[in-house]
Amino acid sequence: MKKLDLDDKKIEKARELAGKIVSPVQEFISSHTTVSVERAVLRLFGVDGVNRDEIPMPNVIVDNINNAGKLSKGAAWWLGKALISLDCTLPDIYEKLEDKKFDITSVNGASDEEVREFLDTQAGEVLDEITGKREKRKSLKEKLGEGKEPLLYVIVATGDIYGDVVQAQAAALQGADIIAVIRSTGQSLLDYVPYGATTEGYGGTYATQENFRIMRQALDRIGNEIGRYVRLVNYSSGLCMPEIAVMGAMEELDMLLNDAMYGILFRDINMKRTFIDQYFSRRIIAFAGLIINTGEDNYLTTSDAVEEAHTVLASQFINEQFALRAGLKPSQMGLGHAFEMDPLIENGFLMELAQAQMAREIFPEAPLKYMPPTKHKIGNIFFSHLLDGMFNLASVMSNQSIHLLGMMTEAIHTPFLQDRFLSIENAKYVMNNTRNLSDDIMFVKGGYIQERAQKVLDEAVRMLEEVEQTGVMKAIENKKFASVSRSPGGGKGLEGVVAKAKDYYNPFEEKLFQFFNCR
Amino acid sequence: MKKLDLDDKKIEKARELAGKIVSPVQEFISSHTTVSVERAVLRLFGVDGVNRDEIPMPNVIVDNINNAGKLSKGAAWWLGKALISLDCTLPDIYEKLEDKKFDITSVNGASDEEVREFLDTQAGEVLDEITGKREKRKSLKEKLGEGKEPLLYVIVATGDIYGDVVQAQAAALQGADIIAVIRSTGQSLLDYVPYGATTEGYGGTYATQENFRIMRQALDRIGNEIGRYVRLVNYSSGLCMPEIAVMGAMEELDMLLNDAMYGILFRDINMKRTFIDQYFSRRIIAFAGLIINTGEDNYLTTSDAVEEAHTVLASQFINEQFALRAGLKPSQMGLGHAFEMDPLIENGFLMELAQAQMAREIFPEAPLKYMPPTKHKIGNIFFSHLLDGMFNLASVMSNQSIHLLGMMTEAIHTPFLQDRFLSIENAKYVMNNTRNLSDDIMFVKGGYIQERAQKVLDEAVRMLEEVEQTGVMKAIENKKFASVSRSPGGGKGLEGVVAKAKDYYNPFEEKLFQFFNCR
Amino acid sequence: MEEKLKKIKPYGDTLNDGAVQLSFTLPLEAGPRADAAALELSKKMGLEDVHVVHSNSLGLGFSFFVVYGKCRHLIDVEKLKFIETAFPLMEFDEVNRYIRMKIGRKITVAGACTGTDAHTVGIDSIMNMKGFHGNPGLERYSEITAYNMGSQVRNEDLIAKAIEVDADAILVSQVVTQKDIHLSNLTHLVDILEAEGMRDNVILVVGGPRITPALAKELGYDAGFGPGTLPQDVASFIAYEMARRKGGES
């Protein structure tokens, strides 16, 4: 139901502007690759494990190639060539690489034809495998069924994957639909993906393939028990965006937090690096049928949610264009927004509702990710619990899809078992008790809510016009988003950006392109 | 704003039926008095204090007259006659009454004329005094101003009036607009009003004139400090309804819980007795400009709030007619209703909202008293706090007037200082944050909310038709209200009912009648 | 939870991390002194790693605190003493069948909410037809004759009724517990029953939101039922206890 009387022309205009904003970046992206993109490609080919110094094999290989100054041709090429030339398996290559003097790019033998054919065949198989996993998920979801939207999303963050499993299964029993395993603090700044099961993380558990697997199994087990499909989420933003996307596809995750803007603004990751990484990661995610979650909600933790509401909307338009260009369907775009206004504002709830409803109407097919109040949470857990209740209400009143649960202890610690229980209980009560309220109310024409939404849309259009003028990189430098300034030359990871050579070859890029073009 | 599309004809019809229901009871009332009505009259004349056996003087005198079998002429008459005949003051009479053999009705001397004139003059003075207090309150209210509606109403219940003062003042500081001092458990069944300041009550503090005075002063003091008028409430339902009404008028209370139906159903007080008491008490209250609070909300503590919602509405119609006949203006009718549905019902909030909005539309001028969830409260204080938040929302969304705050510890104990604080904080947040939501939304025509309200109105009309057939006393016997059965001959206090003699004289009744007829 | 611990502590997100939440009010002006008092108190209660995560003034020299900390105390699970009223939980039909078989006649019960306590909902939930949460009340059992006297009933009147109807069991409800009024009320009932020499002839049951099996035993009752009790719990207990006393069960 459309309730806000928004001007469709303005929405269209915003989309156009966002398209124009994204185009030049997209051009830059196409002509570059990164160490992480290349490691992701290797992972797709099955490269995994660590060497004797505990360095992950994808890093070992890419560093090897990069040190030889030959990454611009694509890591797959050199690996493929070495495998055929030496007629060996991956473990053989790993073994050779233990010798620091071994240079994988120096292996010769196979012809370009042979390498290309080998890579194409292999890539085809890998993609078939991913398709298989995608189908498997789909049928499991159909078999078990899912909870009602808004789906209840909670985090676990014990730092021990086995502890996380207990928390996650208990949460599922209590009614959670989606489980996110929070990463160890600072993992997004690591230029590699840790290996193996984690039992001691800081404020979270490392995103590793093994951890993904352990949790996926645990959730499938509990899902079968309770007869409800439980989704698994992890974080792909950061320096290893594409690799984690691959891991997510392999281990059958359902969603990944995935947003270059988030990394730039909140992790000080170099923008060039992460835009490139984002593109390839989203190609994989699109193919694997996962949902991305974007991070616009975070803007409101540093800038004021009333004043800067339009920056969230403007960024959603931009993110949508980036996503479309990477082949994501609207139904895979969990665009982020948040309930972050100062609770002491008169009629603040009306503004929140306007914002949430607006996002719903502008992105009707997107499984919006709605974030709870966090910034204005304080140690008064009773008040905090109430605030979450009002957030839950706003969500069901505006038909949100992916609903992150607020915790009454948000200002204190990562959730205890009981915090999560109380939070789920809160959401279940509020949402069930007001289930069809949204169908039963209309907003007064020209009233407070409508005017607020219209104002925010106007401001977003104005902002997009400005960003289109300066370009998104300059706009970021000018603190347009989240009041944070980052420069194209600053931040972490720029050294991992490599201009593609003319003969750069990444079999997946091509195949994925084909896949999307023929859809 | 009318939102429910209710049929005005049905509302009119309900009012007519309620009028017909009340008429025969009103006739019965007019021809009877009670010991408590007579004690109230004596209190108006200034009778107060206790005798050497600690028995309140109003009781001593009325019992004296009653024992002589002469109460049917009215206690005022005998007291007036004695005072003139003996040319003495009240203390002299008290002194004489210490002698158990003294019979006040045997005092002779004054002529009927003299007595009548004396009583009329005195009564005139007393009523002038009450008018003065009423004016004083009005101007204080104007000077200080009041909080925004819904006004926040909290209880204090330490059992010690000085403890109550601390709680009440703190509550006012925290934002409460209205303070009710809960009575000691069981006081409503006492056929006298205790005397003096209470420092040890059970689950409450006795309603005594001294306690009223202490709290009134305390609230005026804090009200002046914070620059906001703080209202004081106490309880007049029970066996001493009229006396407490007089005390409330004298001590400048702002509101009194006052409802015969409550006493009948929940305290097993005889219905004849309490209907008579209610009438005179309401005459006083009407004159003194207080607001009554009725107790329909309580029905939903024993019967189901979804199934029996219409009984609340039907009873409100009846109570309105009783109130009108006692001279109360609609603006003095704090008709009770409550948010008492099982929180686990899907769309329960929509039904609650329908009910609250309906009461608002049907009684547009009444300062409705909206009661919080209590019955479904459990020891889970976090859930309970949330439930109160949703109640606060329903209240502000339907423009209620007098809003009783729910306590997160409702299922546990009478409120601690911190409970009240958290509750006020809850209401202030929710109401401020959604202040104009009500102005900004409409209900879908023929939607869930409208249909629910219309259904409840239909059922209420049907019920009133039935009650009109059987009479209200029989209807009570048939468990029509609160699923409780009470018979006209049962319950406490019937022995205190006295048929008025032809020459019954109560100077106030007449004066109050005149007052209202010429308004 | 696979692990079975013998000595346990509260759990936040790691086994035996001891996580506990407190809230309370102190009669001190909000400020560093009050915060220090809150910290001190929490430590005295056995908390380590105490965080006073919230404090605010309540006015008039009071302040409110929310505290999280880690509790030192360990509970030895195996040494815990608790009373479980021992009886086989039976459903509606089973109870009727059981009474027919083991007692061979209808059981009579008299119940009331006593003293000045006016809360009928609890006792009604147990005794009236309608029952509680869909579970039918004692009145509906074919093999039980139930007399519910309502609320505000004097102990003396309840006993008189029990004598009049020759009750096998007396059911008492107590909801209001302020100033421990329920304790004196409940003790008083037992005292009169003993004075009348009736105590051993009836099954004496008490219920209410603050009643626990342990408290009931302590006060001299045969059983106590707390929040969420269903009529079938009470029916099962009475039937079983009667059979046991007859020697039909042990």
Added chain:
Amino acid sequence: MEEKLKKIKPYGDTLNDGAVQLSFTLPLEAGPRADAAALELSKKMGLEDVHVVHSNSLGLGFSFFVVYGKCRHLIDVEKLKFIETAFPLMEFDEVNRYIRMKIGRKITVAGACTGTDAHTVGIDSIMNMKGFHGNPGLERYSEITAYNMGSQVRNEDLIAKAIEVDADAILVSQVVTQKDIHLSNLTHLVDILEAEGMRDNVILVVGGPRITPALAKELGYDAGFGPGTLPQDVASFIAYEMARRKGGES
């Protein structure tokens, strides 16, 4: 509250009634045993008159409790030890005036949120123009030159900056406290400063939601500021402390 008590307890609705609320989770299946454990634990914590007012299963062998009880422990108000960072609280203009008068030159401060901690909002609230809750940040003071390095800053880099700008004060923000990461981070900074022989030449201030004056002192900082700190608090402290060290205040 007229009465001044020396020994206090928590307050529910009567002075020193001891009322305290607890909530916690136990690694036990919900039921009488778990309830008994909750009761036992509450008693060990020094509660009397304990009511386990709520319990429910959390699944997987855990259960959740809400408890009310009356605390035995008394706090001797006069014996409480607490650290109040001693400085006169000055407003914006006053601070500037004070610096001009007592120091006679601009003060330089360097600040950062250190380690892997990425929370800038706290340090920004104190240092940036905009300030916090309408209270202007250090950057806005005419007599203060403020360098805010943002978040995720290594201790070494912060110190290098302090040396570079010849800072009078170093401001550190620490928000993430999981696994006590802030403690090692904060101690590490002091260690380097000492190793560099710089410790006594700077005023060292730490802030964050879990920072208390006491903790700051314990870790070797000159002052610590917790939740709700305003820039003027920090400005006042630094100005006063500099004057004091110069001998201008005592």
